[in-house]
Amino acid sequence: xxxLNTFDPVHFLDTVMSLATAFVLGTLIGAERQYxxxxxxxxxNVLVAVGSAAFADLASRLGFPSDAMxxxxxxxxxxxxxxxxxxxxxxxxxxxxxxxxxxxCSAAVGSCAGTDMIAEAALLxxxxxxxxxxxxxxxxxxxxxxxxxxxxxxxxEVRLSCNSDVAAQMRDTLIAELEAxxxxxxxxxxxHTHNDMAELVAKLVSTSVDPKELDAVTTRLARxxxxxxxxxxxxxxx
Numbered sequence: 001x002x003x004l005n006t007f008d009p010v011h012f013l014d015t016v017m018s019l020a021t022a023f024v025l026g027t028l029i030g031a032e033r034q035y036x037x038x039x040x041x042x043x044x045n046v047l048v049a050v051g052s053a054a055f056a057d058l059a060s061r062l063g064f065p066s067d068a069m070x071x072x073x074x075x076x077x078x079x080x081x082x083x084x085x086x087x088x089x090x091x092x093x094x095x096x097x098x099x100x101x102x103x104x105c106s107a108a109v110g111s112c113a114g115t116d117m118i119a120e121a122a123l124l125x126x127x128x129x130x131x132x133x134x135x136x137x138x139x140x141x142x143x144x145x146x147x148x149x150x151x152x153x154x155x156x157e158v159r160l161s162c163n164s165d166v167a168a169q170m171r172d173t174l175i176a177e178l179e180a181x182x183x184x185x186x187x188x189x190x191x192h193t194h195n196d197m198a199e200l201v202a203k204l205v206s207t208s209v210d211p212k213e214l215d216a217v218t219t220r221l222a223r224x225x226x227x228x229x230x231x232x233x234x235x236x237x238x
Contacts, residue, residue: 014116015057022053022113025125029106032132038099039086048079048103049110056114072111079107102128154234156183156204158218166226167198173224174202177217183209197228209234 026049027042034041052075059071083100105128112121158178162170167190175185184205191199218230 011061015061017118018053018057018113018116019050021118021121022049022110025109025113025121026050026106028125029102029109029128032129033099033102038102039088039096040082040099040103044082045103045106048082048106049113052079052107052110053114054110056111058114060115068115072115075107075111076104079104098132102132154209156209156214156232156234158202158204158214158232159230160200160202160221160227161229162198162200162224163226163228164192164196164198166224167192167200170221170224170227171200174200174221177221178202178204181213181217183214183217 023046026046029049030040030042030045033045055071055075056068059068083103086099086103087096105124109121109124109128112118112124158174160170160174171188171190175188178185185202186205187203189201189203191201193199214232218232221227222230
């Protein structure tokens with residue numbers, strides 16, 4: 001039997017240590033995700049960690065260090081596809097990015113364990129769990145800080161709804177009002193909707209806006225004949 005010729009107790013024990021380490025550390029990472037009821041929980045993180053360890057260990061035993069590096073590089077790519085599966089888009093919101101990143105890190109833990117870097121795998125596990133737990137209250141506190149519209153890099157749009165027959169005229173008026181307030185316009189999109197209505201969307205060039213000034217502009221525009229609604233909105237530039 002070929003198995004008897006290739007079996008090496010020392011190498012086998014080394015593999016057992018690598019896979020066991022990946023299993024334990026993947027369990028610690030996955031338990032935190034499972035507790036928070038994330039899409040990729042306990043079993044997924046364990047399987048990613050153990051699978052990465054198995055491939056890295058196999059490459060280390062059968063090839064050269066360069067071969068192990070190529071296998072690890074492919075593990076990174078493969079886990080990226082798994083991570084994409086847990087990312088969901090709901091309207092303007094994207095969920096699952098942190099869970100996908102955790103899976104990616106679980107693969108890194110498994111790769112370290114599979115290449116016999118046990119201490120490094122344990123350290124990485126500690127950092128991952130700390131990032132998912134200790135940083136949560138800090139992130140929540142930052143989210144509660146009011147956004148400074150004057151200092152933040154934002155993109156701004158002014159939206160105006162009016163009758164279709166005055167859309168062209170209101171486009172010129174909209175640009176004139178914004179430029180008079182020192183807010184140059186990069187583009188104006190006119191979307192003719194049903195019921196003879198049109199929506200104008202003006203994108204501003206400036207990234208520093210005084211909300212009171214834009215409120216004053218929208219108030220003046222709302223008084224024009226044929227205009228039914230005017231508002232402005234901002235979004236972060238990422």
